Amino acid sequence: MAELDKPGGGPNDQPADAVPETPSLTKVEQVDAATDESAIAVIDRPAERGEPILQVRNLVKHFPLTQGIVFKRQVGAVRAVDGVSFDLHQGETLGIVGESGCGKSTVAKLLMKLEEPTSGEIFYKGEDIARLSGRALKAVRRNIQMVFQDPYTSLNPRMTVGDIIGEPFEIHPEVAPKGDRRRKVQEFLETVGLNPEHINRYPHQFSGGQRQRIGIARGLALNPEIIICDEPVSALDVSIQAQVINLMEKLQDEFTLSYLFIAHDLSVVRHISDRIGVMYLGRMAEIGTDRQIYDHPTHPYTQALLSAVPVPDPDVREDRERIILTGDVPSPANPPSGCRFRTRCFKAQDKCAEEEPLLAVPAVFSGSDSPANHESACHFAEEKSVLAG
Amino acid sequence: MTLIDKAADLPAPRSEPDSGPLLEVRDLHVEFRTNEGVAKAVNGVSYSVSAGETLAVLGESGSGKSVTAQTIMGILDIPPGKITKGEILYRGQDLLKMSSEQRRKIRGRKIAMIFQDALSALNPVFSVGYQLGEMYRKHQGASRKEAKARAIELMDRVRIPAAKQRVGDYPHQFSGGMRQRIMIAMAMALEPDLIIADEPTTALDVTVQAQVMELLAELQREYNMGLILITHDMGVVADVSDKIAVMYAGRIVETAPVHELYRRPAHPYTKGLLNSIPRLDQKGQELYVIKGLPPTLTNIPPGCAFQPRCPMAQDVCRTDIPPLYEVKDADDRAMPGRGSACHFWKETLDG
Numbered sequence: 001m002a003e004l005d006k007p008g009g010g011p012n013d014q015p016a017d018a019v020p021e022t023p024s025l026t027k028v029e030q031v032d033a034a035t036d037e038s039a040i041a042v043i044d045r046p047a048e049r050g051e052p053i054l055q056v057r058n059l060v061k062h063f064p065l066t067q068g069i070v071f072k073r074q075v076g077a078v079r080a081v082d083g084v085s086f087d088l089h090q091g092e093t094l095g096i097v098g099e100s101g102c103g104k105s106t107v108a109k110l111l112m113k114l115e116e117p118t119s120g121e122i123f124y125k126g127e128d129i130a131r132l133s134g135r136a137l138k139a140v141r142r143n144i145q146m147v148f149q150d151p152y153t154s155l156n157p158r159m160t161v162g163d164i165i166g167e168p169f170e171i172h173p174e175v176a177p178k179g180d181r182r183r184k185v186q187e188f189l190e191t192v193g194l195n196p197e198h199i200n201r202y203p204h205q206f207s208g209g210q211r212q213r214i215g216i217a218r219g220l221a222l223n224p225e226i227i228i229c230d231e232p233v234s235a236l237d238v239s240i241q242a243q244v245i246n247l248m249e250k251l252q253d254e255f256t257l258s259y260l261f262i263a264h265d266l267s268v269v270r271h272i273s274d275r276i277g278v279m280y281l282g283r284m285a286e287i288g289t290d291r292q293i294y295d296h297p298t299h300p301y302t303q304a305l306l307s308a309v310p311v312p313d314p315d316v317r318e319d320r321e322r323i324i325l326t327g328d329v330p331s332p333a334n335p336p337s338g339c340r341f342r343t344r345c346f347k348a349q350d351k352c353a354e355e356e357p358l359l360a361v362p363a364v365f366s367g368s369d370s371p372a373n374h375e376s377a378c379h380f381a382e383e384k385s386v387l388a389g
Numbered sequence: 390m391t392l393i394d395k396a397a398d399l400p401a402p403r404s405e406p407d408s409g410p411l412l413e414v415r416d417l418h419v420e421f422r423t424n425e426g427v428a429k430a431v432n433g434v435s436y437s438v439s440a441g442e443t444l445a446v447l448g449e450s451g452s453g454k455s456v457t458a459q460t461i462m463g464i465l466d467i468p469p470g471k472i473t474k475g476e477i478l479y480r481g482q483d484l485l486k487m488s489s490e491q492r493r494k495i496r497g498r499k500i501a502m503i504f505q506d507a508l509s510a511l512n513p514v515f516s517v518g519y520q521l522g523e524m525y526r527k528h529q530g531a532s533r534k535e536a537k538a539r540a541i542e543l544m545d546r547v548r549i550p551a552a553k554q555r556v557g558d559y560p561h562q563f564s565g566g567m568r569q570r571i572m573i574a575m576a577m578a579l580e581p582d583l584i585i586a587d588e589p590t591t592a593l594d595v596t597v598q599a600q601v602m603e604l605l606a607e608l609q610r611e612y613n614m615g616l617i618l619i620t621h622d623m624g625v626v627a628d629v630s631d632k633i634a635v636m637y638a639g640r641i642v643e644t645a646p647v648h649e650l651y652r653r654p655a656h657p658y659t660k661g662l663l664n665s666i667p668r669l670d671q672k673g674q675e676l677y678v679i680k681g682l683p684p685t686l687t688n689i690p691p692g693c694a695f696q697p698r699c700p701m702a703q704d705v706c707r708t709d710i711p712p713l714y715e716v717k718d719a720d721d722r723a724m725p726g727r728g729s730a731c732h733f734w735k736e737t738l739d740g
Contacts (some may be wrong), residue, residue, distance in 0.1 A: 238621055238665060239678075242676040245676055246678060264594060311624055312626075317628050325596045
């Protein structure tokens, strides 16, 4: 390894086999259920507050790039997600931020099992969902639901609101008996702040914000434990965004939900999240609590991202220090060697091209009480205050 | 054609000393005749921009901010659109009374526009170099070779790397940020006096948005252009604008210099918008919410259009449409540039 002949740092400083500190990841207690019944029993077991219910380890998704029509040769791969690990605890909101193309939506699809991971594991209450099938997989899917970005295309225009919210009951009939469904749908409509009498209306008769509420009601219908929200408020107007965010927070308390909240709007993510992960080009760059990430970021990408956010206060615009990154995100089909951010990084050195930084607590902050003591995938992690006001 | 002779009485060039604003919109009314009835998209909008100044037009979707811009540019679809009333003065001359030939001379050359979605605004079957060069070929009769050379120059100016190699590339070969730079280059080509930017960074990531806004601000300073920035992002507005016009349901509900608007809004809608932004010190609390929905333009409520959503609404708000009142400070002195279309602007300003 390159570390051995590194000048200045003796082998005692950084032993080659040092275990990186990753406090945000807990130990996976894997359950190997022999039968579907025992697997479902594990899945339906009520979770305790704060327990890690979803554990993602080294998740990888490569989309093959092929050439030729009849004999498709693989000529490369788009590395959409390339080794992502995180935990989601019961009752918390984990925010995932990053620019377009960083793989955040692919992570959502992998968690929903809409895509098969290339490698890596997703443990739901200790069960690896990649290995489940049949009834056990169905039970997992009931517990992980999704709210989509665009309320205009994610609702079928030919179905009434009642059919849309009631459709999950057709697939999982054990949740609501047939005669009871209409009443349940109306209950959910009321929960999300819509008029229960509108059950026979079609999506086009609602505004964007109301449609997003319908999408949320559909996600809630099966009483899931986890809701994955992929940019749930990006398509909405400012005054409507606040309504939907408040609703989501209210529902979280009411139904003790865990959210995985994917968005690119950093102020919204900060408002709703307990912990935040910053993604760049298929990898996690930094992860920590909202205070650690926003007030004490140590990764240069997080710092640049935060400094680029326009602050709605004209009084600070003159004396704000902004890090303006040059260029665009490189293609995930051909990511840079070493640290993936080095091509746009303002601190990049030779080491960054040779050695890939691991997501771990940087040695300088290890053991300290400072909020900078969180995982950051940078060789030269240091604190820098970037948020003005 | 005899029309071409009229080019002589076109507005004076930029070198002439400026008197008054560059562009002034006065009491503009635009409506759309649809099957569901008449949609009143713009109901009496007035604003002005001077050279070197940035006016931000802030509003939600359906507030009429883009329709106003399209009317200024003369690219409104008529029918279904119809300009029922108003004037648009460019250096004192009413654009709406000009012939289409005269307007074509102004469009692109004097007033240019940057659109939101660069991928659909650029023609996918022509190279970007061809599309940039078109400005010179059509407006200045440049030869193809000359136009190409100047297109490269333009691409350099908006800092597209390797402009010479990329001039023959097609729009889909550029990233979102680069395409928006090409849009800016196209608008800048003939060094217009005024640029209208309709949501120029909405489709971009924050890091790229910062790059594009910086470029736009720099070019504006360099050429002393007027800029009308149409957006719904309160953050972008705070960063770049000099003065703000807030629109709601086709009317301007508040105008103010940027610092004052953020410090002391004089209209309940502006106040609600500012309060509904997630702020650092409000973590864990409920966000302030403007209840209800924006009105449909075919059925704007009587009186003040914001009245059904307004926390301060009284009986008078349901009957009388508030004019744009002049906002005065505590000592009854007029505050320059400030106006609020609210019967209770004083209470809003103080409370």
